[in-house]
Amino acid sequence: MKPGVIILAVVCLVIAGLTTVFAGPAISNTVSNFFIVVVLVVGLGVHVGNSGIVSFGHPAFMAIAAYLTAILVLPVARKKALMPNLPDILGDISLNPVVAIMITLIFLALIGGLIGLAISRLNGASATIATLGLLIITHSLLVGGTTFTRGAQAVYGVPKVVTPLIAAGAAIAAIILADWFKYSRWGLVARAAREDAVAAAASGISVQRSRALVFTISIALTALGGGLFALHLGVFSPKEFYFNLTFSLLAMLIVGGGTSTTGAVAGVAIITLLSEGLRRVEPGFDIGGVTVPALFGLTTIGTSLALICTLYLRPEGLMGLKELDDHLTWVRPLRGYKRKNLSRAALSGPKHLRLLEVHGITKRYGGVTALQDVSLALNPNEILGLIGPNGSGKSTFLSCASGIQAFDEGTVQVNGIAMRQSDPTAFAHAGVGRTFQNIRLFSRLSVYENVAAALVAVPGAADAPSIAQILSRVNLAGMDDRIAETLSYGQQRRLEIARALATCPSFLLLDEPAAGMNSTETAELANIICSLRDVDGLGILLIDHDLPMILRLSNRVAVLNEGHLIAVGSPAEIRENPKVTAAYFGERSADQNLEAYTAT
Amino acid sequence: MIFSAFARTVGISACTSCLLTTAAVAQDDVLNIGFAVSLTGYLAPYDTPTVEGAKIAIDELNAAGGADGKFKIESMIRDVRSDTVQTSIVVQELVDAGADIIVLPCDDDPAIAGGLIAQDAGIPSFSTCATNASLTQAIGEFYFVNYVADIVQGATLAQYAREQDLSTAYLLVSPETTYTGNLPEYFGEVFTTLGGAVVGKGTYSFGQQDFSAEVTRIANLDPHPDVVMTSAYEPDFPAFLRQLRSAGVMSAVYGSDGIDSPTTVSLGDVSEGVVFSNAGFPVEGSPLAAFFAKYNDVYGQPLTNSFAATGYDMILVIQEAARVAGSLEGAALQQAVSEIDGLNVSTGTITYAGRNGIPARSVSLNQVSNGAVVHLDTRVIDAALLPASK
Numbered sequence: 001m002k003p004g005v006i007i008l009a010v011v012c013l014v015i016a017g018l019t020t021v022f023a024g025p026a027i028s029n030t031v032s033n034f035f036i037v038v039v040l041v042v043g044l045g046v047h048v049g050n051s052g053i054v055s056f057g058h059p060a061f062m063a064i065a066a067y068l069t070a071i072l073v074l075p076v077a078r079k080k081a082l083m084p085n086l087p088d089i090l091g092d093i094s095l096n097p098v099v100a101i102m103i104t105l106i107f108l109a110l111i112g113g114l115i116g117l118a119i120s121r122l123n124g125a126s127a128t129i130a131t132l133g134l135l136i137i138t139h140s141l142l143v144g145g146t147t148f149t150r151g152a153q154a155v156y157g158v159p160k161v162v163t164p165l166i167a168a169g170a171a172i173a174a175i176i177l178a179d180w181f182k183y184s185r186w187g188l189v190a191r192a193a194r195e196d197a198v199a200a201a202a203s204g205i206s207v208q209r210s211r212a213l214v215f216t217i218s219i220a221l222t223a224l225g226g227g228l229f230a231l232h233l234g235v236f237s238p239k240e241f242y243f244n245l246t247f248s249l250l251a252m253l254i255v256g257g258g259t260s261t262t263g264a265v266a267g268v269a270i271i272t273l274l275s276e277g278l279r280r281v282e283p284g285f286d287i288g289g290v291t292v293p294a295l296f297g298l299t300t301i302g303t304s305l306a307l308i309c310t311l312y313l314r315p316e317g318l319m320g321l322k323e324l325d326d327h328l329t330w331v332r333p334l335r336g337y338k339r340k341n342l343s344r345a346a347l348s349g350p351k352h353l354r355l356l357e358v359h360g361i362t363k364r365y366g367g368v369t370a371l372q373d374v375s376l377a378l379n380p381n382e383i384l385g386l387i388g389p390n391g392s393g394k395s396t397f398l399s400c401a402s403g404i405q406a407f408d409e410g411t412v413q414v415n416g417i418a419m420r421q422s423d424p425t426a427f428a429h430a431g432v433g434r435t436f437q438n439i440r441l442f443s444r445l446s447v448y449e450n451v452a453a454a455l456v457a458v459p460g461a462a463d464a465p466s467i468a469q470i471l472s473r474v475n476l477a478g479m480d481d482r483i484a485e486t487l488s489y490g491q492q493r494r495l496e497i498a499r500a501l502a503t504c505p506s507f508l509l510l511d512e513p514a515a516g517m518n519s520t521e522t523a524e525l526a527n528i529i530c531s532l533r534d535v536d537g538l539g540i541l542l543i544d545h546d547l548p549m550i551l552r553l554s555n556r557v558a559v560l561n562e563g564h565l566i567a568v569g570s571p572a573e574i575r576e577n578p579k580v581t582a583a584y585f586g587e588r589s590a591d592q593n594l595e596a597y598t599a600t
Numbered sequence: 601m602i603f604s605a606f607a608r609t610v611g612i613s614a615c616t617s618c619l620l621t622t623a624a625v626a627q628d629d630v631l632n633i634g635f636a637v638s639l640t641g642y643l644a645p646y647d648t649p650t651v652e653g654a655k656i657a658i659d660e661l662n663a664a665g666g667a668d669g670k671f672k673i674e675s676m677i678r679d680v681r682s683d684t685v686q687t688s689i690v691v692q693e694l695v696d697a698g699a700d701i702i703v704l705p706c707d708d709d710p711a712i713a714g715g716l717i718a719q720d721a722g723i724p725s726f727s728t729c730a731t732n733a734s735l736t737q738a739i740g741e742f743y744f745v746n747y748v749a750d751i752v753q754g755a756t757l758a759q760y761a762r763e764q765d766l767s768t769a770y771l772l773v774s775p776e777t778t779y780t781g782n783l784p785e786y787f788g789e790v791f792t793t794l795g796g797a798v799v800g801k802g803t804y805s806f807g808q809q810d811f812s813a814e815v816t817r818i819a820n821l822d823p824h825p826d827v828v829m830t831s832a833y834e835p836d837f838p839a840f841l842r843q844l845r846s847a848g849v850m851s852a853v854y855g856s857d858g859i860d861s862p863t864t865v866s867l868g869d870v871s872e873g874v875v876f877s878n879a880g881f882p883v884e885g886s887p888l889a890a891f892f893a894k895y896n897d898v899y900g901q902p903l904t905n906s907f908a909a910t911g912y913d914m915i916l917v918i919q920e921a922a923r924v925a926g927s928l929e930g931a932a933l934q935q936a937v938s939e940i941d942g943l944n945v946s947t948g949t950i951t952y953a954g955r956n957g958i959p960a961r962s963v964s965l966n967q968v969s970n971g972a973v974v975h976l977d978t979r980v981i982d983a984a985l986l987p988a989s990k
Contacts, residue, residue: 143776
């Protein structure tokens with residue numbers, strides 16, 4: 001277990017222990033409540049942190065958990081009085097609270113998984129709005145579903161069994177689970193998808209599946225918090241789990257830092273300490289003969305100010321993206337990510353068929369035809385240069401050939417298998433890697449994690465290169481812990497190639513990898529690209545505006561103009577091709593020399 | 601329970617500074633009243649005036665030597681922010697600080713959460729204005745309803761309706777709160793017991809604006825019901841009433857204290873004849889009118905609702921209990937409260953004896969007439985008429 005987690009766990013235990021030994025019922029009540037809120041905010045943080053999607057809907061699941069736990073543990077006589085219409089199977093049982101919490105967790109994880117599958121199809125704000133809808137729907141169901149609830153009336157008489165130690169135990173369990181998940185391979189790919197969903201998919205990550213898993217884990221923790229809430233307070237009604245709660249949980253997460261488990265705990269601690277302090281001075285007091293008058297509302301004002309100050313001064317929260325471990329200089333970041341090995345059967349597949357074939361692709365944007373019946377094949381051991389004036393359709397072609405973009409006609413086959421459109425994850429798994437014209441890294445992840453996310457997503461041969469080998473291949477050795485967005489431009493371009501290499505591709509599609517590089521960097525890049533062809537036997541599609549480089553490196557060059565493939569041939573043939581010169585200089589300048597143009 | 605006084609919230613918060621308290625230390629001759637009430641949040645419009653009224657009574661009694669002339673009354677006022685969790689924490693703190701009486705917020709969940717703690721500690725508790733009678737079963741014998749219970753308001757309105765020879769009733773409910781859900785049902789039960797008939801029931805959602813479906817159902821009844829009863833309040837009640845009248849339904853409309861607001865009167869012809877109940881009407885020369893004047897003197901603004909009066913009455917109940925018990929011991933106070941019979945308070949009389957914690961207290965019946973509220977009657981309903989609480 002990581003030192004940061006151990007420290008948090010020890011702090012929780014010490015607080016709970018001291019409370020148990022020394023504090024009266026009022027403080028115990030406050031401390032238990034604090035730990036339950038820690039469970040809830042850490043649970044919410046698992047979702048917000050790993051998916052990057054804010055959820056307003058978590059209190060809905062907390063409510064369902066509270067009701068389910070209450071129904072399972074309420075004494076039968078009380079239950080018959082409160083909810084006379086309950087089905088006998090629920091009405092006639094009264095379970096041990098531990099068993100009830102377990103059942104609640106499993107049930108809510110199932111619901112969370114189902115709803116997660118639906119919500120994971122939505123991105124960003126749409127997903128957030130969907131969670132808001134969930135909250136409102138659930139609230140209405142709880143108020144209206146009087147078979148299982150008491151409508152708007154309170155459910156009461158739930159045995160109050162939660163002690164500070166029990167609540168602290170749950171909080172520690174939540175922290176351990178959240179931290180383990182965050183740094184597991186599933187957490188890693190989810191965080192990669194959080195940073196850039198398109199790049200994640202192109203790196204072989206199943207974005208939806210990872211989001212659904214995040215949602216499920218997050219809901220399971222929320223269910224734990226909801227069940228404990230019922231067993232702590234003993235009384236609740238649907239209104240306890242509505243907007244007020246949504247906002248106070250989110251406020252704590254924002255103050256602490258939504259993408260960090262430590263931040264979630266810190267947020268709860270700060271807001272709790274602040275409001276506990278402020279509410280004690282609210283009724284007014286005497287100090288040195290001066291009477292400070294009562295000022296009710298101070299608590300709410302204080303916590304709101306804390307939220308505003310955080311958003312203004314430190315928008316990513318107190319802890320930002322960092323965990324406690326990141327502040328402990330003696331703790332090395334996790335390095336255990338490994339690729340899943342391909343099965344023997346998969347490895348002995350038809351090697352001879354290695355070919356990326358694009359057949360008759362047509363792509364239209366409204367009235368504009370970006371690609372018109374383009375067919376092109378990429379072989380292993382070759383660099384295929386793709387050139388053409390601005391707007392000729394090069395990047396569109398690359399996006400169609402890597403599954404990012406859907407097209408209107410034609411097919412793409414990888415190793416003889418027809419690929420489904422708009423499924424970049426499948427392309428990555430079939431051996432097609434790519435980089436992007438506008439760099440799309442997992443910006444706030446480290447160099448190591450950028451490569452690791454792709455590496456764990458796509459299985460490969462047991463002897464495929466390790467992360468360290470890949471990084472040294474693109475001259476980024478020793479930069480593992482740098483955050484991707486802090487790298488220089490050239491380094492970022494090379495990291496994108498490294499990430500693509502981590503998926504063990506047979507084909508690599510590079511969209512302007514040399515753009516913005518100086519001549520030294522370009523030369524360095526050219527060496528890397530050549531060695532990938534010559535040593536690793538990759539088929540490389542290379543788009544760039546640096547024509548001398550293309551003509552020098554490529555085995556073949558294809559030329560696009562206004563969406564039409566106007567020429568394919570050796571660099572020498574392309575140099576002489578009048579159509580190509582015309583495309584670049586216009587019909588009247590057909591006698592101009594492409595080489596002379598490109599030399600400038 | 602509900603009073604549409606949101607507009608007054610500004611005035612209330614300006615007045616919270618009046619609620620100066622001093623840290624109380626438990627002493628044998630000091631009656632400590634712990635207020636775990638909502639001075640902020642959605643319950644503030646109800647809890648704040650209740651505390652204001654209580655404060656007037658406490659100051660008066662202390663000026664006269666304390667409760668029963670011997671127990672000085674000290675108040676510990678804490679804001680629970682309309683939050684159930686906070687209420688349970690604060691009540692425990694007040695119990696630890698030596699409270700002899702606990703005052704709880706104006707809603708079921710926080711009242712139950714806090715009331716159970718007071719019950720365990722053997723300390724009597726009163727909710728400012730939670731009106732759900734079933735709370736006495738949920739909490740126990742140490743809990744007392746203070747305000748007019750929904751069940752009492754519903755029964756009183758039903759009795760009056762039958763006296764007016766209204767024999768068919770239509771109920772409009774909203775399940776979103778027990779107040780809007782159960783009060784009309786209590787009305788219906790008593791109305792039926794007294795020989796009337798409930799001919800239909802519709803439901804609405806808070807803030808739905810369009811009542812055409814509900815209104816059409818009523819308009820299609822042939823003949824129209826004699827009375828339409830609802831405990832809807834703003835903004836639902838005015839919207840419903842307008843649409844009902846424009847659909848040509850001229851049945852009597854009965855409401856509860858939720859519509860005891862200037863808005864109802866300002867609706868003009870539409871609200872003419874609407875009957876509603878509340879905890880008291882300041883008839884000239886009555887104790888309530890005197891209290892209204894007193895409130896104006898203390899807080900420098902006119903009183904527009906009955907919560908301050910019921911808060912004042914609550915302290916009178918507590919003082920009476922201390923007087924009868926002769927001690928501040930919890931069980932003795934509980935016993936004394938439950939034996940109070942016909943105590944004169946600002947809103948009329950109040951009786952806890954034989955009522956299982958739900959007081960029989962005066963309910964005023966009022967009617968909108970010519971753009972003003974006219975007092976019809978003030979009465980205490982016979983306990984035998986009350987149905988079982990939901």
